[in-house]
Amino acid sequence: MKTYLPYHFKKIGIIIVLLGIILSLVAGVNDMEKGFVEGYVGRENLRKGIDTSSHTREPTLTYKQILSPKLVNTLNWISMVVSFSGFLMCIFSSEKIEDEFVQKLRYQSLEKSLIITWFVALVFFIFKQVEFEAFYILQIQLIAYVIIFHRYKLKYLTN
Numbered sequence: 001m002k003t004y005l006p007y008h009f010k011k012i013g014i015i016i017v018l019l020g021i022i023l024s025l026v027a028g029v030n031d032m033e034k035g036f037v038e039g040y041v042g043r044e045n046l047r048k049g050i051d052t053s054s055h056t057r058e059p060t061l062t063y064k065q066i067l068s069p070k071l072v073n074t075l076n077w078i079s080m081v082v083s084f085s086g087f088l089m090c091i092f093s094s095e096k097i098e099d100e101f102v103q104k105l106r107y108q109s110l111e112k113s114l115i116i117t118w119f120v121a122l123v124f125f126i127f128k129q130v131e132f133e134a135f136y137i138l139q140i141q142l143i144a145y146v147i148i149f150h151r152y153k154l155k156y157l158t159n
Helices: 009-027 029-048 069-091 100-127 134-157
Strands: none
Touching: 009 029, 009 069, 069 134, 100 134
16 A cells, blocks of 8 residues: 655644544533433433333423434534545555564454445445445545454564
8 A cells, every 4th residue: 555645644633533523522512411401301200200212202391403413414414524535644654663563563454344334334324224335434444454454563563
């Protein structure tokens, strides 16, 4: 695997990935508030002795959407693209010492990440738990590659 970027781009890529994670958290603020409100209402109903499993009851506490669904969808896609580009920066930046052994570790990491990613996608496809879009599969593959490569680096290159 040919690396095209200097070593300092690895740190820039990590910062970009963290920015993508923050955008993803911002996009999930509606779900976070909804879960908090529903959990609070459920706890209050249990405390009052109301069995919510046998009948439905309107919650006494409601939540408001902070972000519109269209904005949430847009933020989710922006966060995916930002984190995707950050991972690519990390992957295509060189190491401090780039030699044949590091290249071998890169190839082994790529091979294992491909196998793991497609195995996980196949398991989810068979059991129909989650429908993956191609972009999500690629994102999982990039995460798996970075984890496996750094694990190999720690295992073989540290003294």
